[in-house]
Amino acid sequence: MTSPDLxxxxxxxxxxxxxxxxxxxxxxxxxAISKNYREGGGSTTIRSETDALAYALARMPATYxxxxxxxxxxxxxxxxxxxxxxxxxxxxxxxxxxxxxxxxPSLRDFTLLDANAALRTLALDLAxxxxxxxxxxxxxxxxxxxxxxxxxxDLVVASYMIGEIGDAEQSALAELLWQKTHDTLLVxxxxxxxxxxxxxxxxxxxxxxGAHVAVPCPHDSQCPLQAPDWCHFTQRLQRSRAHKQVxxxxxxxxxxxxxxVALTRAAMEGRRRSRVLAQPAIGKVxxxxxxxxxxxxxxxxxxxxxxxDYATARRWRWGDAVS
Ligand SMILES: C[S@@+](CC[C@H](N)C(=O)[O-])C[C@H]1O[C@@H](n2cnc3c(N)ncnc32)[C@H](O)[C@@H]1O
Numbered sequence: 001m002t003s004p005d006l007x008x009x010x011x012x013x014x015x016x017x018x019x020x021x022x023x024x025x026x027x028x029x030x031x032a033i034s035k036n037y038r039e040g041g042g043s044t045t046i047r048s049e050t051d052a053l054a055y056a057l058a059r060m061p062a063t064y065x066x067x068x069x070x071x072x073x074x075x076x077x078x079x080x081x082x083x084x085x086x087x088x089x090x091x092x093x094x095x096x097x098x099x100x101x102x103x104x105p106s107l108r109d110f111t112l113l114d115a116n117a118a119l120r121t122l123a124l125d126l127a128x129x130x131x132x133x134x135x136x137x138x139x140x141x142x143x144x145x146x147x148x149x150x151x152x153x154d155l156v157v158a159s160y161m162i163g164e165i166g167d168a169e170q171s172a173l174a175e176l177l178w179q180k181t182h183d184t185l186l187v188x189x190x191x192x193x194x195x196x197x198x199x200x201x202x203x204x205x206x207x208x209x210g211a212h213v214a215v216p217c218p219h220d221s222q223c224p225l226q227a228p229d230w231c232h233f234t235q236r237l238q239r240s241r242a243h244k245q246v247x248x249x250x251x252x253x254x255x256x257x258x259x260x261v262a263l264t265r266a267a268m269e270g271r272r273r274s275r276v277l278a279q280p281a282i283g284k285v286x287x288x289x290x291x292x293x294x295x296x297x298x299x300x301x302x303x304x305x306x307x308x309d310y311a312t313a314r315r316w317r318w319g320d321a322v323s
Pocket of ligand 1: 060159
């Protein structure tokens with residue numbers, strides 16, 4: 001399992017960029033950017049070098065953690081997957097590319113696409129001294145136009161990006177992402193009901209075009225969850241000093257909630273493992289766990305008297321794949 005915390009090379013590059021910048025300016029910009037996100041404005045206020053750095057310091061650790069957790073789940077279910085090429089759409093500071101490079105040593109060729117010039121400049125600066133990412137190609141442009149010209153890749157990722165596209169354009173973008181996918185498409189969104197709704201719409205649309213779910217669902221059928229419930233996961237990450245300062249936070253960690261789906265060209269083989277959809281309740285008499293199984297939603301109860309099963313179920317964590 002790859003650690004959800006930023007790799008040392010990326011941390012060092014971010015710290016290097018921060019030298020010469022006022023942390024209170026960066027904190028002010030991060031607060032304004034996050035207010036714009038909460039109000040539905042997306043990344044439109046990220047315009048300058050300071051904005052891009054403030055965004056990266058405040059959000060990159062969490063989006064990196066969410067992408068890494070999703071890719072870790074993918075690797076667990078497809079241990080033989082060894083992509084050579086990656087395409088990161090709405091790449092921003094390059095978060096998903098860093099995560100993919102960390103998880104897949106097989107990756108040799110990285111292409112990033114984004115409409116934001118300040119984030120592109122930052123991404124190239126951060127990757128400049130990296131042993132893995134020095135040669136990345138970064139296309140500046142609107143996603144659909146840039147995607148139409150891009151080469152297909154073994155692994156295509158859109159991380160925290162779909163929500164910035166208007167509802168009406170999301171299905172056209174989903175089709176383009178799928179067209180550019182040789183093997184696997186990973187889409188990660190915030191773990192809110194709205195983020196989940198975007199994931200589930202894209203999932204249904206692309207299954208209709210022949211895609212198969214690799215993770216997190218153990219089936220290609222309709223999602224069994226009913227509103228107000230929604231499928232999401234959580235990943236804890238450590239906050240560095242700079243991260244805390246830019247967010248004005250005290251706690252040394254944060255928990256990022258995310259929803260995701262990885263879709264593949266080939267159907268998954270064999271019986272699929274169930275997914276734990278919430279933190280199991282461990283009681284003295286039994287462990288109760290909410291599971292998405294190949295047959296649908298189940299609340300499994302594992303009694304203490306079934307000693308071996310109970311001992312296993314006690315170790316289950318939200319997001320795990322379990323038999
Ligand atoms: C929330 S950021 C996520 C960045 C990065 N993927 C991550 O996970 O940290 C969303 C990114 O999508 C980009 N974006 C949004 N709409 C876009 C579009 N229509 N074309 C290209 N990029 C777009 C923004 O510029 C921004 O960099």
